[in-house]
Each structure stands twice: as structure tokens, then as C-alpha cells.
Amino acid sequence: MKSIKKLLSDQAPEILPDEKIKNSIKQELGFEETEQVAAYAHGGTRQTASNSKKAKILISAAACLLALALFLGILIPLLKKNNLTLPGGGKFNQIQTSEDFYAYGAISVGSILSNSQLTSSAAAKTLSTKGLSMSFPTQAYTPTQEKNIETISKYLTLVEGLLSEGDIKHSAQLTPEGESDYMYKMSVSFLDLLGNTVSYTMYYNEIPVEDDRDEDDDDDGDDDGEIETEAEYSIVGELLLNGSRYRVEGSRETETETDDDETETESEMRFIAYLSDDESAYIEVKQELSHETEGNETEIEQQYLYTVCDGKNTEQTLIEYEEDEDGELELKMIVEAEDVKDVLFFQDASNRSERALKVRAEISGQTLSFRIFIRKHENGNSYYEYQFEDGSHSQHNRWDDDDDDD
Numbered sequence: 001m002k003s004i005k006k007l008l009s010d011q012a013p014e015i016l017p018d019e020k021i022k023n024s025i026k027q028e029l030g031f032e033e034t035e036q037v038a039a040y041a042h043g044g045t046r047q048t049a050s051n052s053k054k055a056k057i058l059i060s061a062a063a064c065l066l067a068l069a070l071f072l073g074i075l076i077p078l079l080k081k082n083n084l085t086l087p088g089g090g091k092f093n094q095i096q097t098s099e100d101f102y103a104y105g106a107i108s109v110g111s112i113l114s115n116s117q118l119t120s121s122a123a124a125k126t127l128s129t130k131g132l133s134m135s136f137p138t139q140a141y142t143p144t145q146e147k148n149i150e151t152i153s154k155y156l157t158l159v160e161g162l163l164s165e166g167d168i169k170h171s172a173q174l175t176p177e178g179e180s181d182y183m184y185k186m187s188v189s190f191l192d193l194l195g196n197t198v199s200y201t202m203y204y205n206e207i208p209v210e211d212d213r214d215e216d217d218d219d220d221g222d223d224d225g226e227i228e229t230e231a232e233y234s235i236v237g238e239l240l241l242n243g244s245r246y247r248v249e250g251s252r253e254t255e256t257e258t259d260d261d262e263t264e265t266e267s268e269m270r271f272i273a274y275l276s277d278d279e280s281a282y283i284e285v286k287q288e289l290s291h292e293t294e295g296n297e298t299e300i301e302q303q304y305l306y307t308v309c310d311g312k313n314t315e316q317t318l319i320e321y322e323e324d325e326d327g328e329l330e331l332k333m334i335v336e337a338e339d340v341k342d343v344l345f346f347q348d349a350s351n352r353s354e355r356a357l358k359v360r361a362e363i364s365g366q367t368l369s370f371r372i373f374i375r376k377h378e379n380g381n382s383y384y385e386y387q388f389e390d391g392s393h394s395q396h397n398r399w400d401d402d403d404d405d406d
Contacts, residue, residue, distance in 0.1 A: 090321040090329060091162055092304065095287070098269065102202075102235060102250045103170035103188040105271025105285040109248070110200040110241050111157035112283055112308065113273075114399040148363045149386070149396065151335060151342055154308075155317070156372070156384065157399060159357065161190040161198065162319075162331055163348045175203060182237050193348065193355045193374060194382065202248065204237025239273055246273045265291040281311040313337065340364065374398065 095101050161168070170188040179185070182203035189199035234251040249272050256265045267289040275281035284307040292299045306317040315337040322332050322345075330347040342363045349358035355374040361367070370388045375395075377383060387393045 090331070091168055092302070092321065094167055098250075098252045099170070099172065099186075100168075101252070101269045101287055102204075102271055103186060104168060105250060106186070106188050106200050106202045106239055106248070107161060107168060107190055107198075108158055108285045108306065109239060109246070109271070109273040109283045111161055111198075112154060112306075113241055113246075113275075114157045115153055115155070148361075148366075148368070149394070151363060152344065152359065152361070152372075153384070153396060155333060156357075157192070157198070158319075159331055159346045160192040162321075163329075163346060163357070164191045164193050165195070166191040179203075180238075184237075193350060193357075201240045202237055203240075204235040204248070204250075207234045207236065209234065246275065248273045262294045263292070265289075267291070276311060281309055283308050 091104075095104055168188065168190045170186055172184050172186040175182055175185040180203040183205050184203065186202045186204065187199060188202065189197050192198055234249065236250075237248050238245045239248050250270065252267065252269045254265065254267045256263065258264075267287075269287040269289075270284065271286075272282055272284040275283065286305045286307070288301075288303050288305065290299075290301040304319050306319065308315045308317070315335060317336070318334040320332050322330055324330050324345075324347065328347060330345050333342075333344040333346070335342040335344070343361065344363070345360040347358040349356045349371060357372040359372060360369050368388075370386055373385045373387065375383055375385050382398045384396045384398050385393060386396065
């Protein structure tokens with residue numbers, strides 16, 4: 001509050017009206033500075049101001065309106081400017097704790113596996129057939145087209161979850177007796193673009209790690225006030241998906257350095273699911289957060305990184321929210337594999353009658369723009385229909401809504 005008062009005080013000469021403007025307001029209201037002299041019967045005079053009471057009321061009202069305009073036009077933008085909400089936007093703003101992140105990690109891994117053909121282990125082999133809602137006529141694609149479709153389709157479930165309405169919900173409780181050897185059971189869910197609930201179940205144990213706290217001293221033995229702390233919290237467990245169980249690990253590492261009025265904190269949260277017994281195939285989700293404070297200035301950076309490895313090839317993806325030229329929220333993905341870098345932008349283009357995604361992409365050196373519609377087959381199962389600018393279209397399987405694990 002003191003900083004706001006100081007800010008208004010410092011800028012008062014610039015934002016408050018001067019005497020010329022004040023007099024102009026009075027004239028517009030019809031109250032010019034006129035004085036009248038009244039003579040007493042017994043002698044003497046006194047000065048009177050015409051309509052003085054009415055003038056004071058109206059001028060006070062005008063001052064109130066001016067103050068309100070200043071508040072709305074100046075103070076509110078300043079407050080927004082100094083809002084320290086974590087960067088990232090969208091549903092990333094919901095991730096505030098380790099538990100929030102582990103829930104998000106479970107959803108991310110489950111979403112990618114739902115649309116993936118990863119079959120590196122016996123436990124994952126059902127993914128190549130499970131969830132195929134219908135059969136489509138064989139279509140001829142060039143190797144580049146097949147790669148483009150594969151790159152996009154792999155993340156569609158996750159894209160739906162990040163652009164859909166509603167929050168990512170999760171709840172943890174003690175595991176019911178006889179259900180699992182792990183202590184905790186977490187249920188996580190989100191809505192897809194059709195408004196259906198997609199849910200996963202994870203069992204885990206929490207492994208606390210004590211904080212390490214070091215205080216550095218100068219060479220002369222005096223404490224220079226610099227403090228460094230490190231903390232880590234981890235989990236081990238398993239994620240249930242399509243009747244299969246995947247071993248998972250989660251960890252949080254935080255390093256904080258404090259020196260006088262400057263504090264720098266770097267935090268990394270990590271969630272990984274192993275798809276093979278030898279751990280050569282895996283999906284990893286990582287949040288990197290940097291928070292630096294010096295005096296009254298605070299700078300925060302945050303990003304979400306995904307690594308998908310099938311045992312041979314590794315692909316890394318950066319995901320973040322952005323706003324397009326019209327201020328509409330969209331999801332940006334940067335996918336890197338070997339020497340290839342693809343950039344994709346997804347935006348919810350749904351209306352009352354149909355659900356769709358608008359996609360802009362730079363894949364394999366090509367600039368693409370198309371829409372992906374979510375259609376319903378006669379049997380009630382859903383599928384994706386790609387419609388390209390040249391009028392061509394193709395249909396591809398979408399995971400079954402019935403694949404949710406309880």
C-alpha cells in the first residue's frame with residue numbers, strides 16, 4: 001500500500017489537473033468566481049458567493065469522477081503489470097505444488113500413450129491396437145505426410161486436455177487395503193473437447209528428503225550473509241493405463257541462493273514413466289522454474305519440456321501457451337528430433353455444432369494450415385478428420401472415451 005501511495009504521489013503532477021483545468025471545469029459547470037457585496041442595515045458589508053453550496057456539491061462530484069477515472073486508467077494497469085502470477089498461462093497456472101505437478105505428469109504421460117504406437121515392452125503392446133475406434137480405407141501418403149500426421153497425432157489427446165474447459169482435477173488418498181502395495185492412490189482427470197472426462201489412476205509412495213542448508217563464510221571467518229539451500233521430494237509408483245501398469249518416478253529439486261537483498265531460486269520437477277523393463281524406453285515430463293528477486297524487482301521464467309524415447313530415437317518437445325494477434329489463447333509446441341525442428345500452434349476452433357482444432361505448423365520445412373475435426377461414427381465412436389487448405393482430407397483414429405482407467 002505504501003508503494004502505491006508513493007507511486008501516485010510521484011506521478012501526481014503529471015496525472016492531476018492544474019489550476020487552469022480546474023477553473024475551466026468550474027466555468028463549464030456554470031460557477032465562475034464571482035463575489036457579491038451585501039450591505040447591513042446598521043452599516044458595514046459582507047462578501048457572499050452565489051450558489052456556493054450547490055457549487056461545492058457538484059465540484060465534489062466531479063472530483064470523485066475524476067479520481068475514479070484515474071484509478072481505472074492508471075492504477076489498475078499498474079497492479080496488473082506487477083502481478084507475479086507464474087508465467088505460462090492456461091492450465092499451467094494451476095500447477096503450484098509437487099502434487100499438482102505429479103498429477104499433471106500422470107495426465108501427460110497417459111495422454112501421449114493413448115495416441116502412441118510405442119510398443120517397447122510387453123506391457124505396452126496393447127497400445128498399438130487398443131483404442132482404435134474404427135477402420136478407415138488405406139490411404140497413400142508420402143513419407144513426409146506420414147511423419148507430419150504422426151507428429152501431430154501423438155500429442156492430440158494432451159492438446160485437447162490443455163485447451164478444453166475446466167481444470168485438471170486430482171485427489172490423493174490412502175490406498176484401500178488389498179488394492180496395491182503402494183501407500184497412496186491418486187485419481188486424476190480432465191475434460192476433452194467433447195466435454196467427456198478422461199481419467200487415470202496412479203499408486204505411489206512418497207519419499208521425503210531432508211533439506212540441506214549451507215552457510216558460506218568469508219575467508220576471514222565472518223558470515224557474509226549468503227545462504228544456500230537445497231531440497232528434494234520424490235515419489236515412486238505405477239500408472240494404470242488400458243489395463244497395463246507403467247513404473248513411474250517423480251522428483252523435485254530446488255536450489256536457493258540468498259545474498260543480501262538478492263535471492264535466486266531454481267526449481268526442477270520431473271515425472272517419468274518407463275515403457276520397458278530395461279528403462280531404455282520412457283516418457284519424461286519436466287518443469288523448469290527460475291525465480292530471481294533483487295530489491296523490489298522480480299523475474300520469473302518457467303517452461304515445460306517433454307522427452308519421448310522409444311529405446312532408439314529420442315524426441316524433445318517444449319510446450320507453452322501464447323496469444324495470437326487477436327488475443328486468442330493458443331498452444332505452441334516445438335518438437336525437436338535429431339536435426340529436425342517442427343513448430344506447431346493449436347487453437348480451439350469449436351462452435352455450437354462441432355468440435356475442432358485450428359492448426360498452424362512448420363513441419364519438415366513446410367508451412368501448413370489446416371483444421372482437425374472430431375467426428376462421430378455410426379457406432380458412436382469418435383475419430384479425427386483432417387481438412388487441409390487444398391481441399392484434401394483424411395480420417396484417423398481417436399482414443400476411445402471408454403479407455404479411462406479407474
